[in-house]
Amino acid sequence: MTPPRQSILVVDDTPANLQLLDGMLKECGYRVRPVTNGAHALRAVRTEPPDLVLLDVTMPEMNGYDVCRQLKADPATADIPVLFISALSETEDKLRAFEAGGVDYVSKPFQFAEVAARVKTHLQLRRQQRELQESLLRERNLERLRDQLTHLIVHDMRSPLLALKLTMDVLQPSAPPEDAELVAGAKAEIEGLVEMVAQLLDVAKMESGTLQPLLTPVNLPELAQSVLAGLKPLVRETEVRFEAPATLTVQADRELIRRVLLNLMTNALKLARRGHVAIRLIPTEGGARIEVQDDGPGIAPELHTVIFEKFGQVEREHAKYGTALGLAFAKMAVEAHYGTIGVTSAEGQGSTFWFTLPANAAPAQ
Structure with a gap:
């Protein structure tokens, strides 16, 4: 044609x-x-x-x-x-x-030759611009369809995974001693899958603006200690230094911040090469700063933003910072509280992931 x-x-x-x-x-x-x-x-x-x-x-x-x-x-x-x-x-x-x-x-x-040449050039640029716009539109439509399909699949996965988790909760106390470790490991893997599903669904909600933090007073030291207690299988061979005041309260969504802490602590415990992790909760003038430090392989400066992107992942010496969505979820959750998140790291020198939360979640003035 x-x-x-x-x-x-x-x-x-x-x-x-x-x-x-x-x-x-x-x-x-x-x-x-x-x-x-x-x-x-x-x-x-x-x-x-x-x-x-x-x-x-x-x-x-x-x-x-x-x-x-x-x-x-x-x-x-x-x-x-x-x-x-x-x-x-x-x-x-x-x-x-x-x-x-x-x-x-x-x-x-x-000179008409000059006019014709310039007309031709700008029409070519115009055509290329249209082709690029059409290509971007197609890509956005495909991405939207992919996200919708992913959301439907993940939503359907949630119920059977929760049923499996409930089954493991029932089986674990009655498991024979020789199978206890196997059952505990299976339960941990299922809980990890449930968390991934929750992250996918919540990231989709945050991107669409339909997930808003439910703010209540949260004592961050108590919350961080409870998250750490749930990670005992990872803590066994790791020296964890916990530094925090007895009370440091902010207005936050307890569940969202719990999952941010869970992501950062899990990464640190898995990647600590010499078995040292530090968790620090620091009062600030406007709220709190939370730091999770490991002595793992570290991350090159040019990759510090990549790891917070959706499905972004950094691999160094066979150790991965972040799951496909973990750090992207953490970034969205913190920013939904009008806080900031980042990492201080260099290759071979470990990493310190940090985030800040205002005392009362509100846009910065």
């Missing part, structure tokens, strides 16, 4: 110029629409947007600068390239054309 010819709107109040440009551009294979003033030009563009506007500057009632400004002010026509063609040849005139939104400027009297 032959693509439609590209269209050019030529605006000039001099009939001889219109006739000349009309004939020459048609010979080049373009579809040309000539108009003689700015008001007609604006109507023509809005009725049938062209691929390019070839615009004179000096016209009665409305000059070319004003026409271009109006086109650029309208989102429906702002992307149409405007090429000025004028007898005004001073630098100031050209600057005014570019300030109005023009992409190029040709001085009269013109």
Whole structure:
């Protein structure tokens, strides 16, 4: 199928110029629409947007600068390239054309070969821009469909996983001694899967803006200690230093912050190469700062933001910081509380993951 010819709107109040440009551009294979003033030009563009506007500057009632400004002010026509063609040849005139939104400027009297070359160039750029926009739109649509499918699958996984977890809770106390470790390991893996499912569902909710933190007073030292107690299988061979005041209370969603702490502590305990982890809860003027430090392989500075991206993952010396969603979830959860999160690390020197929470979750002033 032959693509439609590209269209050019030529605006000039001099009939001889219109006739000349009309004939020459048609010979080049373009579809040309000539108009003689700015008001007609604006109507023509809005009725049938062209691929390019070839615009004179000096016209009665409305000059070319004003026409271009109006086109650029309208989102429906702002992307149409405007090429000025004028007898005004001073630098100031050209600057005014570019300030109005023009992409190029040709001085009269013109050589048509120059006009044709510039028209061709800007039409090619226009076509490439459209192709890129269409490609991005297709990618966004595919990503949305993928996310919807993932959400449906994960949602359906939640019930059988919770049933498995309940079954393991029932079986664990009655398991024979020789099977106790096996049952405990299976239960831990199932709990990990349940947490991953919860992260996927909550990330989707956060991205859509439908998940809002349920704020209550949370004593962070008590919460951190309870999370650490639940990680006993990982703590057995690790020296954990816990530094915190007896009380450090913020307004937060207890469950969301619990899962942030769980992510950061689990990573640190798994990656501690020499068995040293430090957890610090520090009062600040506006709230609290939480630090989780390990002596693991560390992360190069250029990767510090990658690990917080959705499905971002960094692998160093066969040790992984973050699951596919763990740190992305942590970032979204902390930022939903108007806090900040980050990492201080260098390769071979361990890592300190940190986040801050305001005493009362509210936008920073």
